[in-house]
Amino acid sequence: MISGAIVEALQEIVPKEKIRLNQPLEKYTSFRIGGPADCLVEVGGAEQLRRLKKYAETEGIPFFILGNGSNLLADDQGFRGIVLHIGSSMNEIRITGNTITARAGALLSQVARAALEHGLTGLEFASGIPGSIGGGVVMNAGAYGGELGQVVESVTVLDEEGKELELSNARMEFGYRTSAVKRHPYIVTEVRLQLRPGDPEQIRERMEDLAGRRREKQPLEFPSAGSTFKRPEGYFAGELIMKAGLRGLQIGGARVSDKHCGFVINAGNATAADVKELMKVIQDRVKEEFGVKLEPEVILMGGEA
Ligand SMILES: Cc1cc2nc3c(=O)[nH]c(=O)nc-3n(C[C@H](O)[C@H](O)[C@H](O)COP(=O)(O)OP(=O)(O)OC[C@H]3O[C@@H](n4cnc5c(N)ncnc54)[C@H](O)[C@@H]3O)c2cc1C
Structure with a gap:
């Protein structure tokens, strides 16, 4: 249960309207499943995140990092504690040369669109993956031969002590649907991608082709969390x-x-x-x-x- 005192303490960190009580998780997950979270906070930046994490840990309140909720099965009983939602309040995208820097809540579709608009190739595979870039690097999301690990230059995380760390691609230890973030209690705040100049028309065509393949093969007309199981070695x-x-x-x-x-x-x-x-x-x-x-x-x- 979230008491008035907890809400007051949270209001010291984030604006009041970013704190919501008893939020049905079915609203925040692509499966459209899940009971109420005691409290859900829209996180506005790395410093807020650091303070929220510290507060929850000091008070012994469980917390969960929610991205776009597209790889989650939320329990029918919901979540007892605070859900820290890294979403549209933390989604800026900056582009310099061939480098894209995106805050963790930016959607992969938005980042892929920004890449297209700047004539940058390498991220087409991710344009139809319905996650945030933060959730994407956690899972090393991939499709059609590409995966984020191939284009990530570095990832900024908060470590267990709330310190900001910039992890190089090698330190992210990307593997099939996994990364260092799955093995350490890190929270992704920003991702830097290194792409290559490309022909916008070809980039658009590739994105449209992949979107068509998804529509044809995947049950996009129903709520789901994508592939339910990992690909077992040697099989589908x-x-x-x-x-x-x-x-x-x-x-x-x-x-x-x-x-x-x-x-x-x-x-x-x-x-x-x-x-x-x-x-x-x-x-x-x-x-x-x-x-x-x-x-x-x-x-x-x-x-x-
Ligand atoms: C229709 C459909 C198609 C899909 N197709 C693909 C596909 O082709 N390839 C693919 O790889 N996946 C696919 N997925 C699965 C999903 O979109 C990806 O795994 C995506 O990367 C998850 O991102 P998210 O923001 O939704 O993460 P969430 O589902 O919100 O979270 C996933 C995990 O990451 C953690 N997390 C989220 N954000 C952060 C953060 N900033 N810092 C630390 N931890 C965090 C969460 O705590 C949770 O453990 C598909 C899903 C659907 C519904």
């Missing part, structure tokens, strides 16, 4: 799920997409419990049939892991 999760005969399998409102079996979709009023149960059935059946362990790509927020 969607293909294994299809071959296990699970296409269209539905539990409550959660369904294995008929269009792309790698996506669990919210077919209507799905709960987090429905999604978790369906994920478990999928994992068990794929393990039984093919001996392959599917690891979730989707991150659980709140509740038990």
Whole structure:
């Protein structure tokens, strides 16, 4: 529970209108699932973030960093504590030469558009990924042969003590859907990308081509969190799920997409419990049939892991 005293303390750090109580997380996640967060704060910058983190830690209040909520399954019970939302209040993009510097809340689509407008190539692959650039570097988001690790020059984070660190690409330890931020309690505040000059017409064409491929292959007409499972070495999760005969399998409102079996979709009023149960059935059946362990790509927020 968030007391009046906590709200007062938060107001010392951020303007009153940036603090919201009892916010349904379904409003903040692409799955459109999740109960209420006790408190959600729109973070306006790195200094606010540092102070908010310090306050929560000193008071022993759990907190969670929320980007664009496109890789999350929020619990039906919501989140007990403070959600720090790094979104549109922290989304400036600056461009100098071939370098783009974006604050963590900028959407990948916005950064990719800025790159196009400045005739910079290398980020086309990310234009259809519905995350923030902060969430994107955490996950080393990628598609169609590209991933953020290929274009990131450096990432500014707050470390566990709230100190600002600038991590080079090598120190980010990018791997398949992972980075140093997943292994350390870092919070991304800014990302610097190094792109190359390119022909705007070709950049636009590539972005349109990839968007068309997404529309054709992915169930974008339903809420989801993208690929539910990571790609297991040597296989495609969607293909294994299809071959296990699970296409269209539905539990409550959660369904294995008929269009792309790698996506669990919210077919209507799905709960987090429905999604978790369906994920478990999928994992068990794929393990039984093919001996392959599917690891979730989707991150659980709140509740038990
Ligand atoms: C339709 C659809 C298609 C998708 N396609 C792709 C795809 O092609 N490729 C791909 O890789 N992903 C894809 N995704 C998944 C998702 O968009 C990416 O993983 C994205 O990078 C997540 O960013 P986000 O801002 O939404 O992060 P969130 O979902 O908000 O958070 C994800 C994790 O990152 C943490 N986090 C977020 N911001 C920060 C920060 N600033 N500092 C520290 N930690 C932070 C959160 O705490 C959480 O642990 C897709 C999702 C959907 C719904």
